[in-house]
Amino acid sequence: MVRAEVDILDNVTAYAAIGLQEFEYNQNLISPAWITGADGSFQQYTTWERLRFRSLAANAGIRATATTGPIDHALNLQVSGSRFSHFQSLSYGPDLDRGTIYDPVVTPMPSLTDPGDPLKVVETESFSIGIADTMSFMDDRVQFTAGLRYQKVDVATFDYDWGSAETATYESDAWSPAFGLVVKPWENVSLYANYIQGLQPGMTVSSFFANAGEVFPPYVSKQYEAGVKVDWGRVRTTLAAFQIAQPNVLYTYDAKTDLYTAALNGEQRNRGIELNAYGEIVDGVRLLSGVTFLEAVQTKTADGAFDGKRARGAPRVRAVVGGEWDTPFLEGLTLSGRLTYTSNQTVDNTTPDLTIPSWTTVDLGARYSFDSRWSEKPVTVRFDVENVFDKSYWVTADTGFLPLSQPRTFRLSTAFKF
Template sequence: MNSKIAISIAAKSKHGKRLRLGTLALSIALAFCLSPTVGFAQSTTPAQINIPAQSLHQALLELGRQTDIQIYYLPETVANQNAPAVSGTLTAQQALAQLLRGTGIEVQWSGKTASLLRSAPETTTQLAPVIVTGSLPGALPPAYAGGQMSTGGHVGMLGNKDVMDTPFSQTSYTSKTIRDQQAQTLQDVLSNDPSIVTKQNSASDEDGSINIRGFPTTFASGAGSLNGLTGMAPLRAPDMDYIERVEVLKGPSALLNGMAASGASGPGGSYNLVTKQADDEPLTELTTRYDSRSQLGAHLDVGRRFGEDNRFGIRFNGAYRKGDTPVDSIESKVGSAALNLDYRGERVRLSADFAHQSNDASPQVIQQLAVTSLGFVPEAPDADTSLNPAWSKQRSRLTLGMVRGEVDVIDNITAYAAIGKQKLDFYLIGPSQPTLRDTSGTYGWNSAEYSRYAYDVLSMQGGLRAKATTGPVSHALSLNLSQSRMEIGSAETQVRPYDYTTNLYNPVFGPAPFLADPGDPGTSSKSRVSSTAIADTLSILDERIQLTAGIRYQEVQASNFDTTTGAETSNYDSDAWTPALGLVIKPWEKVSLYANYIENLQQGAIVGPSYANSGEVFSPYVSKQYETGVKVDWGTVTTTLAAFQIARPNTISVDDPTGGLPTLALNGEVRNRGLELNAYGELTPGVRLMGGVTLLDARQTKTQGGLYDGHREAGAPRIRAVLGGEWDTPFMQGLTLTGRITYSGDQVVSSNNENLKLPAWTTVDLGARYVLDSPWSKQPVTLRFNVDNVFGKNYWSGTNNRYIQLGSPRTFRLSATFAF
């Protein structure tokens, strides 16, 4: 969170005359003495500056956020002054000079402090507040050139780090990207990343099955963090209206984030959501929306700060939409409300978040089918056709709350703590496990169900971050203690047989069976993960060489229960150590070479009754990543190139030569090797890009007798490319044209059958936004129009566990944002 400190000083002469600039100088000197972050030499190091044209006051605040200088001035000094756009690699002094050009305002420098002066009239009465711009500890990294991406993000227990100082592959999408793409769910945002395969149909609010670097994970696994607290990201389709940043960390993250309470987080990567907080400037925005086919909605965003130095903040976001979705016959009602409260003192920073999400849909919105022993996957049907009967429905309710805080114990030691809880209740009514039965498109069900589920998550953490120097070596030490608990409940009523068959290309559904309410969910599983971690980042030569080393010890306890009797059916108790190493070398100022070795931890399987070794508990699965890469900041464009290998243990079924039950053995492995090239930023003023390409070789190794060695892993395309761009048109001021093209290579549906594949697909998204003056307010009105899948491509978007997902149809999104 960025800061603006106001200092008021009143003084009079003995004759009652008010003091002039002498008093101003005194107030500036006093403010200088009170500021603990003022340096003693002007900053001459160029930095990436990106400040749009706006009022001079707002431009100065933004300059303070993006650099390490502090700026002092009276409000009347900059009143009614406008500043031009300033961007490029500049020193803070050069950027300030460009902002002040032609204003007649003079600058007096003292170290890294700039005092803005203008001749004051003799009749000055009382000195108004002096404005100081700067950054509070723990502030979000500023946006990069173009505003779509951030210059850094949260790296687990290491805290916020600049992307050039991070020995891992990291991306951070800003609220500008979320707003301008009219993203509604997390999958909408993650679709910008070429290393992530999203499978969600645009009508869906399902559990969010995604693949990162070829490894599957789901939102319901608890793999996501909220404001750095593991497991607290909403478990079902996180709504983007109250999210400020979406930060993605690719690769295993056991040291950095710890293990999710469910024990099921994938080794391909993790994400952290940052909630919106009140900024220094008052905010009131109303956005009205229309989505095809006829879904109407609105979003209200209000933020204010109060008290001395704007220490107290409140931010409220509320949204609701209702109507027909882009998939024909599906209607939905989606709502969210989120409140953030925060306090920022000199040494203490506190915040609290509360959120509620709801989603009702009929028919069910999950557009997926199981595929078994077919020779090939038939052509995808119209993407705007529902594959579920009209009597099916779903409903979810999610509520969460969390509190976090940090204290600067002394200048170089910060203590932090956070605790959060979320509850998710949802039910599904509909046919069970729809299965594709032949290559002509016939599919059907054998049963129908009414299922209720309940998730209860409690997560907490605490720790210390400290800085120290030993000779020529600087240390950034981190200590983290965490614990997460998850309880899952379920209840189900089934009608069996419910044998019904129809066809993808002309689905006709039968009458609804009678499905009794199964009642409140009974506990089906409980899990608890506790961990302790320590890490040190050692740096030398003005941080041109940085080595991060750390280790985390984790204990995992889990139990499964009979939902009817409550009796424990199996249990799990194990532990593991997971180390990590990361190295950053900066041979030149804007070039970072990096490498890492890091591990991931997943709960080992409890063998089921269909195997001879039923009840056996496997040790936690440890996945290992080796990665190296180079990051280059070209001034207004950053490029990253990464090469990685991730190996994850796999289970295989070993046949009994005597004809008995097979044995489940942990002696297979999935090995994913890949290259990632990403770029983002502003090519030239008014032209922005964001995207990249991922080449992936995902194979099975060490399978029984080598039977499947070398087979491609399911759900991992060999190539995926995403390229998005924006152009501020010169022929019409305020008009921006946008576009994105996505290509995904073919995907294997079953790792045991390389011939069963989903074909490659390409989609094109186009859009425009127009900023115009408001007739009733000084704030502009922003109109946005986006069309996803412009050409109406019908395609299978992805696969997981032999389920194939139907892609999104052509979707129109229109909105108008009014600021007051």
């Protein structure tokens, strides 16, 4: 990645950046389990998968400041573009009968056929040009931002087995507005509200589904947010209300392939309230906490079949409370802790009453900083224990899968400055 900027005038700066990323991996994979019985019995299939991803992105623009009468302006004009390529090759092995999720049967990995070099299956190109102006007046007590962006997204899919001929293309463009307002009625209080739209590439269906490789069309996301920030001195608090709309995906069983098929069906509307508090409550003791109340429901589904039903993988409550203590008995030693709570989640959009239970975890840690006698630079040693009580739980129900939690985990690291 390369970035550069140059001051053309005292109040005008030009900038540009370009970056390239490529990575690949090769895995023999036991697929996610398909539940086959009410007793928790399940089957899995095996795959050998080779994947490669390549991303090229660039942007350039101009920032400028100006004053017109009582109003100060901060202007930004930006042009950006990117190309994302997804390469894949895949071979399937036999299905494995694994017992039940409560009493699983461990079997050796079967031998699989090498799928060969990964071939291109999806390529996404995007382009945007936008301009924004942040206007400040009344000694910066009022700030208003207005922006407009033109976006274009082109998606091409290729034959999943051969990676040569195009199988489908999507082209979409949109003008996306953005507005934001900040008002400071008092020095320590800020009220804000914003609205933003954005054109997003559609999801690519993973290899675990019957319609693997299908790319859903691009969509326009919409986000509303309003809130208040208060500086109480030692502690700062924020309270925000938000709404975000995104495509809704349903998974249905395909008897012909013995797999599930992913398909778009309406929207998922997320409405919530978020409260955060952070700061140094007394000397040497710092607090960082937050709680989110979320209502995620399906809307605009076919024939209204699932309208108003809970959306998959969205807990109604999520709370995090963390803190740090600079110990008085040993200079440089800081102890930390964090408690995380997540309420239950719906597993499947088509059966919203089927849920995974809530879970709570505790993490503890310590870090010790001291000056190195060799370099006279600080050295920091960290030791953390995640999931202290070795809680076993389902992490989330997003994308139709149920990943298991990590067990109790110990981490030790050291950071040096030169």
